Amino acid sequence: MITREEKEYHFQVKTSPNTMSIEQVRQLNAHIQKIKDISKQVPMLGMTYGKREQINTQIQSTLIGYPKSAIIGKEFWDFIAKEEGYCKKILNWINEVMELQPTNFSETLEEKKLSLIKDWENTWGKGKISIDNVLKNYL
Numbered sequence: 001m002i003t004r005e006e007k008e009y010h011f012q013v014k015t016s017p018n019t020m021s022i023e024q025v026r027q028l029n030a031h032i033q034k035i036k037d038i039s040k041q042v043p044m045l046g047m048t049y050g051k052r053e054q055i056n057t058q059i060q061s062t063l064i065g066y067p068k069s070a071i072i073g074k075e076f077w078d079f080i081a082k083e084e085g086y087c088k089k090i091l092n093w094i095n096e097v098m099e100l101q102p103t104n105f106s107e108t109l110e111e112k113k114l115s116l117i118k119d120w121e122n123t124w125g126k127g128k129i130s131i132d133n134v135l136k137n138y139l
Contacts, residue, residue, distance in 0.1 A: 017050040047072040
């Protein structure tokens with residue numbers, strides 16, 4: 001929650017403009033409808049990167065109060081920090097860190113993939129058996 005000019009901004013934060021299913025948008029709408037004093041409490045969907053034109057149509061057509069109830073990318077970070085150009089600062093910090101400790105993206109991606117496979121196999125097993133175990137557990 002962020003307070004500005006006697007209003008409380010309540011955020012649900014998503015990483016990108018395409019990470020919400022229609023069901024998640026409906027759940028957010030249910031929370032929005034529970035807000036008693038909409039003049040002082042402002043529900044918002046914040047997306048950490050992207051541009052407004054990239055917001056998926058499910059959000060655009062379903063989210064209560066859209067487009068005022070959603071902010072994305074640069075707009076989001078500048079609002080959070082209450083500082084114009086804050087997004088650029090974040091990107092510069094990321095660049096500085098990367099220069100101090102360069103990372104090979106391909107290697108990092110491969111390591112993450114192997115880690116996810118190991119976690120999956122430890123939890124569900126290997127091969128077709130793992131799929132059967134997931135289906136038994138969730139269906």
